[in-house]
Structure formats: structure tokens, C-alpha cells
Amino acid sequence: MAIAKAERLMNLALCLLGTRRPLSKRELRESIEAYLEAGSDDSFNRMFERDKDDLRELGLVIETVENLDGEVGYLARRDSNRLPPITIDAEEAAALGLAAKVWQQARLAGAASGALQKLRAAGLPEGADPYGAHSALEPRIPAHEAAFEPLMLACRDRRPVVFDYRKATAARPEQRHVEPWALECWRGHWYLAGWDRDRGAERVFRLSRITGKVRARAGKYTADVPDVVTVRETVASWAGESADRSARIRLRAGAGYPLRAKAASVRELGDGWDELEIPYGHGLDAWLVEFGPDVVVLEPAELRADVVDRLRAVAKG
Numbered sequence: 526m527a528i529a530k531a532e533r534l535m536n537l538a539l540c541l542l543g544t545r546r547p548l549s550k551r552e553l554r555e556s557i558e559a560y561l562e563a564g565s566d567d568s569f570n571r572m573f574e575r576d577k578d579d580l581r582e583l584g585l586v587i588e589t590v591e592n593l594d595g596e597v598g599y600l601a602r603r604d605s606n607r608l609p610p611i612t613i614d615a616e617e618a619a620a621l622g623l624a625a626k627v628w629q630q631a632r633l634a635g636a637a638s639g640a641l642q643k644l645r646a647a648g649l650p651e652g653a654d655p656y657g658a659h660s661a662l663e664p665r666i667p668a669h670e671a672a673f674e675p676l677m678l679a680c681r682d683r684r685p686v687v688f689d690y691r692k693a694t695a696a697r698p699e700q701r702h703v704e705p706w707a708l709e710c711w712r713g714h715w716y717l718a719g720w721d722r723d724r725g726a727e728r729v730f731r732l733s734r735i736t737g738k739v740r741a742r743a744g745k746y747t748a749d750v751p752d753v754v755t756v757r758e759t760v761a762s763w764a765g766e767s768a769d770r771s772a773r774i775r776l777r778a779g780a781g782y783p784l785r786a787k788a789a790s791v792r793e794l795g796d797g798w799d800e801l802e803i804p805y806g807h808g809l810d811a812w813l814v815e816f817g818p819d820v821v822v823l824e825p826a827e828l829r830a831d832v833v834d835r836l837r838a839v840a841k842g
Contacts, residue, residue: 533559537576538585542606547590547598670732673708675739676717680705683750685722685742691734692811696839698736703728704746709756718756720748729756772805773823780819810835 536557540548554560554569563569577599581587586605590598613621672688679686686705691698704720714731721728776784778797785791788801800823803809810831813820822829 529559533557533572534576534579534583537573538580538601541580541585541587541599541601542603544600547588547592547600549596549598553599670715670735672717672732672735672739673715675741676705676732677708679739679741680707680717683746685744685746686739687742688739689736690730691736701728701730702742703730704748704750706750707754707756708732709754711756716756718754720746722747770805770825771802772809772825772828774801774803774813775799775821775823776801776816777819781816784813784816784820814839 536559537553540553540556548556550570550573553573554563560569560573563572577587584606585601587599587601588605590600592598676686678684684705685702687700687702689698690701702722703717704722705717706719708715708717710716714733717730717732719728719730720726771789774784775794775798778793778799784801784803788803790802792800794800805825805828810828813822813828813832814835820832822832
């Protein structure tokens with residue numbers, strides 16, 4: 526029924542847009558098959574009035590014109606139903622072009638490229654063309670993870686999902702039931718923010734740690750979606766970038782370059798070890814565990830205990 530109505534509305538819109546003079550109800554009924562199949566004049570009149578109102582709600586401007594004989598006709602003038610011209614300055618054009626270029630490795634590549642071609646045809650400033658030979662910007666957002674596309678669609682359609690997730694400190698993946706909110710790329714890695722139903726709290730997941738397929742689930746969200754989903758800020762805090770404290774660690778010489786890059790100070794201890802002072806924020810224990818035997822936490826005591834507990838959990842499997 527929905528398909529039949531959509532087809533009927535499309536045919537009515539084409540008739541009204543394609544005529545140069547107002548068409549009467551009789552002429553419209555004779556031109557559209559669905560109206561010919563109406564059982565009676567009353568049925569046709571009710572159907573036509575509903576269709577006309579639906580088209581107007583969709584934004585089509587339909588004029589009602591009465592001729593010299595008093596007969597009412599309808600038409601939709603093209604100039605009244607044409608979108609205004611799109612004006613884009615050089616900076617806006619450059620931003621749109623770069624945005625389209627970013628997605629050339631993902632599913633949106635075809636749509637982004639097609640949209641950019643239409644903008645060029647409409648007068649996109651040539652000097653702002655990011656595909657030009659002299660462009661110095663080459664943005665790339667890798668989207669190689671198999672989980673990217675199903676999660677992108679789930680975020681768009683607000684559909685809960687299920688996937689297996691392997692934490693950095695876990696030997697085996699665990700199943701997660703998640704209401705996905707938003708995807709964001711940070712420092713070359715994609716992250717998903719959403720509501721973890723099993724834990725009853727907001728969580729951020731790194732896509733490269735999702736194993737197997739992402740499976741959609743029926744039903745509505747059980748938690749409200751925040752107006753602003755701060756994926757990047759959450760990940761940054763886990764990496765210690767918003768830390769207001771510091772920690773002292775021993776680090777094997779020649780190892781842990783990401784930790785050295787964040788260190789406020791580095792002191793050689795000899796015997797192949799260095800002592801570092803690094804920012805201490807939420808999630809630092811999970812990050813330090815990834816360096817295995819190359820890191821020993823000296824202080825604070827609670828950080829050392831958290832790292833030891835995580836290592837013991839990994840050892841138990």
C-alpha cells in the first residue's frame with residue numbers, strides 16, 4: 526500500500542510540474558491510472574484531496590486556478606518549486622572538498638565524490654579545488670576495520686548492536702551489548718562511544734579490538750543519547766592527556782617511545798633502565814600494561830596496584 530501511494534503521489538507531482546496550463550480534476554483522473562481505478566467520484570475526490578495535501582506538506586507549491594468557465598484547475602510552476610541557488614565562498618568550498626576527500630576509503634566515497642561533482646557543476650570556485658595539483662593537504666581517515674561500516678549505519682539508524690570485544694588486558698574477547706552513539710577517529714584509530722547495556726554505563730570501544738561480526742539487534746535504545754558525545758575527550762583522558770597528577774615509572778632503555786614522548790623528565794638509571802615522570806590520568810594503568818615487562822611502576826602506590834592486578838588477570842587468562 527505504501528509503494529502504491531508513493532507511486533500515485535509521484536505521478537500526480539509529475540503531472541502538475543509538467544503542464545503549462547492548469548489541469549482539472551477530470552484531466553488528472555484520466556491521466557493517472559490509480560485515479561481511474563477509483564470506484565466512484567467520491568472515492569476519487571477524497572483520494573485526490575489527500576494526495577494534494579500530502580504533496581503540499583512535502584513542500585510542493587500547488588496553485589489553484591479558476592478559468593473563465595468557472596472550472597478549477599491545478600498546476601505546480603517550476604519556478605515556484607525550484608531550490609534557490611547555492612552560493613559557496615572559497616573557504617566553504619575548500620572545506621567541503623576536503624571533507625569529500627577524507628571519505629575516499631569508506632562507503633561514503635561514492636556519495637561524497639558525486640556531491641562534489643554537482644557542486645563543481647553549480648559553480649564551485651576552481652581555486653578552492655582540493656584535488657588540484659598544488660594542494661598541500663592530503664587528509665586521510667583510514668577505515669579498514671570491518672566493524673566500521675555496520676557501526677556507522679547503526680549509529681545513523683539508532684540500532685543496538687552486539688559484538689565481541691577484546692580489551693588490551695584480556696586474553697580472550699567478551700561479548701558486548703551496546704547502543705552506539707557516535708564514531709570518531711583519533712590519532713589514526715577509530716573509536717565508538719555508546720551505552721554498554723551489560724555494565725549500565727557509557728563506554729568507548731576501539732574498533733581494531735572488535736573481533737568477528739557486528740550484529741544488529743531489534744528494539745529501541747534504553748538510555749538517552751547525549752546531545753554532545755565527547756569521544757575524543759574520553760579517549761584522551763584514558764591516555765592520560767588530561768591528567769593533573771604525575772607518576773614515576775622505570776622503563777627499559779630503547780623501549781616505550783610513546784611514554785618517552787609524554788615524559789616530563791627522563792633520568793638514566795643504568796643497567797638498561799631509565800626513570801620517567803609521566804602524566805597520570807584515568808586509564809593509565811591499562812596503557813602501561815600494554816608495555817608488559819618493559820615497565821615497572823614506582824609510584825603512586827594505587828597505580829602500581831592497578832597495574833599488578835591487570836597483569837595478574839592477563840596471566841590467569
